[in-house]
Amino acid sequence: MTQAERKALQIAACKVRIGVIEAVYGAKSGHPGGSLSASDLFTYLYFKEMNVDPADPKKDSRDRFVLSKGHTAPGLYSTLALRGFFPVEDLPTLRHVGSYLQGHPNMNTTPGVDMSTGSLGQGISTACGMALGAKLRGSDERVYTLLGDGEIQEGQVWEALMFAAHRKLDNLLVIIDNNGLQIDGPVSEVMSPYPIREKLEAFGFHAIEIDGHDFDQIDAAFAEAKSVKGQPSAIVMKTVKGKGVSFMENQVSWHGTAPNAEQYETAMAELRAQLAELEAK
Numbered sequence: 001m002t003q004a005e006r007k008a009l010q011i012a013a014c015k016v017r018i019g020v021i022e023a024v025y026g027a028k029s030g031h032p033g034g035s036l037s038a039s040d041l042f043t044y045l046y047f048k049e050m051n052v053d054p055a056d057p058k059k060d061s062r063d064r065f066v067l068s069k070g071h072t073a074p075g076l077y078s079t080l081a082l083r084g085f086f087p088v089e090d091l092p093t094l095r096h097v098g099s100y101l102q103g104h105p106n107m108n109t110t111p112g113v114d115m116s117t118g119s120l121g122q123g124i125s126t127a128c129g130m131a132l133g134a135k136l137r138g139s140d141e142r143v144y145t146l147l148g149d150g151e152i153q154e155g156q157v158w159e160a161l162m163f164a165a166h167r168k169l170d171n172l173l174v175i176i177d178n179n180g181l182q183i184d185g186p187v188s189e190v191m192s193p194y195p196i197r198e199k200l201e202a203f204g205f206h207a208i209e210i211d212g213h214d215f216d217q218i219d220a221a222f223a224e225a226k227s228v229k230g231q232p233s234a235i236v237m238k239t240v241k242g243k244g245v246s247f248m249e250n251q252v253s254w255h256g257t258a259p260n261a262e263q264y265e266t267a268m269a270e271l272r273a274q275l276a277e278l279e280a281k
Contacts, residue, residue, distance in 0.1 A: 048219070068145050104116070135171065178237055
C-alpha cells in the first residue's frame with residue numbers, strides 16, 4: 001500500500017466516524033461503539049477491496065457484504081453515504097419514522113445493503129449461502145461478512161463456519177471485530193469466545209489476526225485471504241470500541257448510547273481535529 005493510498009483511507013475512515021456520530025446524535029439512539037471500532041474495516045471494504053458501483057447497487061457481478069452484527073448499521077450507513085450510495089446529509093435521519101435508514105440494515109429500502117440483518121448470528125449463514133450460490137453459478141464474486149466478538153457466542157455462527165469449511169467456500173471472508181466488549185460487559189467475562197483464531201482453525205478456516213486499525217495490516221490480511229484456495233478465510237481484528245472519540249474508547253456504556261448535545265460537540269471537535277491533521281500531512 002502506498003503512502004497516498006494509506007492517507008486516503010485514513011481520511012475516509014475519519015469521515016466515516018464523523019458520519020457515525022452525526023447519525024446516532026440525530027437519532028438520539030443507536031450503537032456508536034461498535035460502529036466506530038469497525039470504521040476502518042468498512043472504509044477498506046468499500047474504498048479499496050470490494051467490486052461495487054454506487055450507480056448500480058444491484059449489479060449481478062458485484063461483491064457482497066453482510067453486516068452480521070446489524071446493530072452497527074450507523075457505521076455501514078456512513079460508509080455507504082461517503083461512497084456515494086445515498087446523500088451524507090440523510091445520516092441524521094437514522095431511526096426516524098419514514099427514514100430508509102433504520103436501526104438495522106434493510107436490503108429492501110437502503111441502497112447498497114445486500115442483506116437485512118439484526119438477529120445476531122444469522123448474517124454469517126446468509127453470507128455462506130451467497131458464497132455457495134456464487135460457486136454454483138460459476139461467478140467470481142466474493143462475499144464478506146462482519147461479526148462481533150459477542151455475536152460469536154451464538155451457536156448458529158459455528159454451524160455456519162462448519163458449513164463454509166465443508167463446502168470449501170474460498171470466496172468467503174469472515175471478519176470478526178474483536179473489540180472485547182458487548183452490551184453486558186467484557187466478552188471474556190460474559191461468555192469467553194477465546195481463543196478465537198485457534199477455534200476458527202479447528203473449524204477448517206485459514207485464520208489471520210491483525211490490528212484492525214492498521215490499514216497496512218488490513219491490506220496484507222485481505223491479500224493473504226484472497227490467495228488461499230480450497231478453504232474459507234477469517235480475519236480476527238483486534239480493535240478499540242469507540243475508536244476515535246476519547247471518552248467513548250473502551251467504555252462498554254457506549255455500546256448502545258447516543259451522545260447528548262455537549263458530548264456530540266466534544267466528539268465532533270475531536271474528529272474534526274483528527275481530520276484536519278490527516279489532511280495537512
